[in-house]
Amino acid sequence: MQHEELCAQPEWDVSDAVDAIYRAESRHVYATLVRLIGDFDLAEDAMHDAFSAALERWPTEGLPRNPRAWLVSCGRFKAIDTIRRRVRLDAKLPDIADKIDQATADCASFEEQSVEDDRLRLIFACCHPALNREARTALTLREVCGLTTDEIARAFLTSTSTVAQRIVRARSKIRSAGIPYEVPAPDQLEERLGTVLQVVYLVFNEGYSATSGDSIVRPHLSVEAIRLGRLLLELMPGPEVMGLLALMLLHESRRAARASESGDVVLLEQQDRSLWNVQYINEGVSLVERSLRTQQFGRYTVQAAISAVHAEAKTAEQTDWTQIVALYDVLSDMEPSPVVELNRAVAVAMRDGPEAGLDIINAIFARGDLSDYHLAYSARAEFLRRLGRVSEARFAYEQALALTHQTPERRFFERRLAELI
Amino acid sequence: MKYMLLIYSQETDVASDVREQCYIDSTQLAQDLNASGKFLGASPLHPTSTATSVRLRDGKISVTDGPFAETREQLGGYYLVNAADLDEAISIAARVPAAKWGTVEVRPVIELTGLP
Numbered sequence: 001m002q003h004e005e006l007c008a009q010p011e012w013d014v015s016d017a018v019d020a021i022y023r024a025e026s027r028h029v030y031a032t033l034v035r036l037i038g039d040f041d042l043a044e045d046a047m048h049d050a051f052s053a054a055l056e057r058w059p060t061e062g063l064p065r066n067p068r069a070w071l072v073s074c075g076r077f078k079a080i081d082t083i084r085r086r087v088r089l090d091a092k093l094p095d096i097a098d099k100i101d102q103a104t105a106d107c108a109s110f111e112e113q114s115v116e117d118d119r120l121r122l123i124f125a126c127c128h129p130a131l132n133r134e135a136r137t138a139l140t141l142r143e144v145c146g147l148t149t150d151e152i153a154r155a156f157l158t159s160t161s162t163v164a165q166r167i168v169r170a171r172s173k174i175r176s177a178g179i180p181y182e183v184p185a186p187d188q189l190e191e192r193l194g195t196v197l198q199v200v201y202l203v204f205n206e207g208y209s210a211t212s213g214d215s216i217v218r219p220h221l222s223v224e225a226i227r228l229g230r231l232l233l234e235l236m237p238g239p240e241v242m243g244l245l246a247l248m249l250l251h252e253s254r255r256a257a258r259a260s261e262s263g264d265v266v267l268l269e270q271q272d273r274s275l276w277n278v279q280y281i282n283e284g285v286s287l288v289e290r291s292l293r294t295q296q297f298g299r300y301t302v303q304a305a306i307s308a309v310h311a312e313a314k315t316a317e318q319t320d321w322t323q324i325v326a327l328y329d330v331l332s333d334m335e336p337s338p339v340v341e342l343n344r345a346v347a348v349a350m351r352d353g354p355e356a357g358l359d360i361i362n363a364i365f366a367r368g369d370l371s372d373y374h375l376a377y378s379a380r381a382e383f384l385r386r387l388g389r390v391s392e393a394r395f396a397y398e399q400a401l402a403l404t405h406q407t408p409e410r411r412f413f414e415r416r417l418a419e420l421i
Numbered sequence: 422m423k424y425m426l427l428i429y430s431q432e433t434d435v436a437s438d439v440r441e442q443c444y445i446d447s448t449q450l451a452q453d454l455n456a457s458g459k460f461l462g463a464s465p466l467h468p469t470s471t472a473t474s475v476r477l478r479d480g481k482i483s484v485t486d487g488p489f490a491e492t493r494e495q496l497g498g499y500y501l502v503n504a505a506d507l508d509e510a511i512s513i514a515a516r517v518p519a520a521k522w523g524t525v526e527v528r529p530v531i532e533l534t535g536l537p
Contacts, residue, residue, distance in 0.1 A: 130507055130511070176529055178529055182506075
């Protein structure tokens with residue numbers, strides 16, 4: 001009886017250990033296998049084969065001293081086996097198997113630094129500008145974050161087959177077009193990092209403010225985006241990586257306060273600030289400060305700084321609008337856009353009164369910009385409401401309502417309309 | 422890997438002095454690429470008004486005047502280059518003079534065995 005228990009115990013430990021190692025290491029193992037094997041599909045199969053082998057062999061052989069190296073090495077052999085088995089079908093394949101054999105016999109392949117670089121290589125390949133935007137986000141979530149095709153489809157409210165097709169096409173383009181599995185050369189790095197950050201921010205925004213559907217927050221994607229931001233910070237800690245991570249953390253800090261229990265939108269000024277996540281705020285603020293000190297920051301850092309000013313105000317009334325307007329001025333210089341101007345108009349209205357904000361918005365509309373952007377109409381409506389110009393405010397809310405597809409926002413505009421009599 | 426760089430622009434838009442300069446610069450690019458072993462071939466093409474399209478249907482040759490498709494921008498020339506990967510091919514494409522006003526489409530080439 002006692003003997004049986006002793007035997008049963010180690011097996012449980014091994015299976016738990018493999019689970020834990022899978023969670024911690026599978027993305028590292030995969031990124032390195034892609035480099036060694038040079039093919040996403042083969043690398044994915046090889047990684048799963050390696051973990052199956054671990055489940056079979058570790059109970060008797062014991063846990064290897066370096067599980068990651070064991071898994072990479074095992075995956076590599078599995079891939080070579082697979083290729084050799086396919087040789088009968090295609091005469092070119094023995095070459096490939098030999099190449100993998102040679103390239104990976106080199107011990108340096110498993111060294112720590114090169115393995116960390118593999119994760120960056122994977123990110124840059126998935127976010128390559130030669131892939132379209134949908135493909136970049138789907139591929140990043142799949143290959144870098146390890147989400148399943150099904151999870152990605154649910155997060156983007158699209159069908160599994162659409163996502164699967166995007167991933168198959170993107171993997172095939174990487175293979176056929178020769179998209180490199182490399183960290184870009186220094187002269188291209190800044191631009192390419194910009195593409196990576198754009199993908200991360202897109203994933204975050206998709207999770208934070210869904211473009212359609214019933215819930216304003218799809219938390220899963222925001223969490224994945226923050227994880228990606230942390231990973232980038234660990235791998236290449238530049239000012240804009242800090243800025244983007246800070247921006248995401250500061251937005252995410254308000255998640256609990258952003259929607260009421262019934263799922264309705266709660267505006268920043270009406271949010272219960274005791275619900276804000278202090279840990280995220282502190283982390284975000286300190287990242288903003290670090291980035292600003294570099295003097296080489298860009299738009300993500302400035303946006304994060306704006307968010308940090310809000311986060312540091314104990315009440316909505318204590319918000320330092322002068323500083324926010326100044327930060328919007330910096331942002332407008334860096335990246336002039338009608339949306340930035342709109343946000344600046346809101347800040348100016350808070351500092352100088354609704355009339356001043358209304359003048360800016362009217363000028364934007366007069367130029368023909370933002371004429372189909374619901375938030376421009378809702379800001380206009382808000383200024384008019386505060387000026388007591390009720391019928392004009394109603395009209396603007398109706399325009400905003402006609403342009404939004406998101407249920408909670410619709411309810412918000414409807415509520416505002418009902419209040420305006 | 423081999424890449425075909427297909428150069429598209431509005432052929433009627435290019436002034437003759439610009440075209441002449443483009444030929445000179447393109448020749449220089451070909452020389453530079455050749456010096457580093459990346460050059461496989463390149464040529465400008467006569468305008469699509471000189472194009473003839475040929476099809477074989479049911480064993481019969483059909484010949485029509487004009488390009489395969491009427492498009493706003495036309496294929497005006499090509500480079501065939503050796504590059505390590507897409508990033509290198511993209512940086513070569515960016516050096517093609519016509520990239521400043523037209524579009525360079527980068528296409529990986531399938532390398533068949535048994536070609537002469």
